[in-house]
Amino acid sequence: MTTEDGSLSCRDPETGELYHNRAGAYREALENYVEPSRASRILREHSRLAILDACFGLGYNTLVLLEQILADPLSQGNISVLALDIDLKILNLVGRILDDQRLALTARALAAHVSLVPGKRKLTVRPGLTLSLEICQEDLRHKLPALNQQFDLVFHDPFSPAKVPELWTADLFRNYYRLLSQNKGKLLTYSSAAAVRGGLREAGFEVWRTIAVGGKSGGTMAVIPGCQVEEAWAFPLTDSEVKKIMSASGIAYRDPTLLDKRKDILKRRELEQRSWSPCSYPPA
Numbered sequence: 625m626t627t628e629d630g631s632l633s634c635r636d637p638e639t640g641e642l643y644h645n646r647a648g649a650y651r652e653a654l655e656n657y658v659e660p661s662r663a664s665r666i667l668r669e670h671s672r673l674a675i676l677d678a679c680f681g682l683g684y685n686t687l688v689l690l691e692q693i694l695a696d697p698l699s700q701g702n703i704s705v706l707a708l709d710i711d712l713k714i715l716n717l718v719g720r721i722l723d724d725q726r727l728a729l730t731a732r733a734l735a736a737h738v739s740l741v742p743g744k745r746k747l748t749v750r751p752g753l754t755l756s757l758e759i760c761q762e763d764l765r766h767k768l769p770a771l772n773q774q775f776d777l778v779f780h781d782p783f784s785p786a787k788v789p790e791l792w793t794a795d796l797f798r799n800y801y802r803l804l805s806q807n808k809g810k811l812l813t814y815s816s817a818a819a820v821r822g823g824l825r826e827a828g829f830e831v832w833r834t835i836a837v838g839g840k841s842g843g844t845m846a847v848i849p850g851c852q853v854e855e856a857w858a859f860p861l862t863d864s865e866v867k868k869i870m871s872a873s874g875i876a877y878r879d880p881t882l883l884d885k886r887k888d889i890l891k892r893r894e895l896e897q898r899s900w901s902p903c904s905y906p907p908a
Contacts, residue, residue: 648837650726653684654692656814656843660834660857661777663689664696666808671701676775676803678764679782679791680707683718686757686779687730694729694749704756706775712742712761764791765882768799775803778811785817785877789889792820794876797827797846804848811846818868819893820844821861823876825869832858833865872900 667673673693677686686705693699722731733749744758760767764782778800782791790796792815800811811829813820814837821831821844829846832853836842845858861869868874875896879889 649682649684650688650724652814652837653688655837656834657685657779657781657812658689658692660812660843660845661689661779661810662854662857663777664693664699666776667693667699667701667703668696670776673701673703673777674773674775674805675703675705676771676778676800677705677707678778678780680709680712680759681781682714682721683707684721685781687718687721687727690730690733690749690755691727693753694733700752702754702756705758706771706773707757707759708762708764708767709759710761710763712759715741715759765796765879768796768803769882771799771803773803774805776805776808776810778804778809780811780813785815785820788886789877789893790879790884790886792817792823792877793879793882793889794823794826795879795882797824797829800846801828801848806848806850808851809848810851812843813846814843816841816844816865818865818871818873819876821865822869822874826876831861831869833861834858870902872897875900 663673663675675686675689677683680686686707690703693703721727722734733747733755742759742761744756746754746756749755780800782788785792797811804811811824812834816833824831824844824846828849830849830851830853832845832847834843834845834857842859845853847853875893877889877893878896884892
């Protein structure tokens with residue numbers, strides 16, 4: 625299907641959800657992920673940029689990021705992307721996505737690699753700028769604990785917490801905290817759910833709001849404490865958002881073994897919410 629900004633999306637048969645905001649797959653990638661990440665700045669300052677694209681799907685987040693970097697003539701160094709998804713059949717559509725003129729630079733750079741498949745590849749996208757791209761068909765919960773590399777950015781883009789709570793737990797977020805660079809690490813996601821933000825804060829992150837896309841209230845940026853945040857692209861949570869996090873709504877999804885069934889994760893949170901009181905919830 626075509627979203628409101630002219631970009632493509634699909635409906636997932638299991639959850640019934642679209643892969644992207646109806647306002648636009650391209651717009652969501654740009655405004656909730658790429659612009660707040662300040663990826664070009666990281667690359668200019670360090671000559672390297674490492675990204676974990678969790679739940680890669682149609683690849684918009686990585687592709688739009690590459691387009692922004694290629695449009696910056698000062699960008700040099702190495703970009704490495706580890707893309708994870710459990711269902712990679714959707715990659716067959718990447719060629720159609722790269723027909724979008726807004727991704728023209730990326731389409732030319734990836735011309736020989738348009739039919740992206742699982743595996744590792746390294747290519748020079750222009751003189752002085754290389755891309756190391758690894759696409760893995762992996763369950764996110766199984767893969768994260770085994771990783772030991774450092775990332776500058778995490779793009780976290782599963783289906784909604786109500787549909788796949790196992791991919792939105794405080795326990796999963798703690799793995800991201802471990803994997804992110806301590807001086808500049810950022811996690812970006814479209815979700816503004818209080819349970820997600822509560823879980824991120826419980827995992828040790830500082831939490832910010834990104835701009836609203838379509839009818840949503842805004843996405844979320846989670847940063848390692850001490851990481852610089854440019855308030856042109858991310859904003860402090862409002863008082864009402866903080867109150868939500870500190871209420872029963874902000875109780876995180878939990879999955880201590882990263883193996884629990886979806887129904888058990890939901891039941892655990894429901895029981896914790898029932899016993900919640902203002903004195904029982906840990907302060908932010």
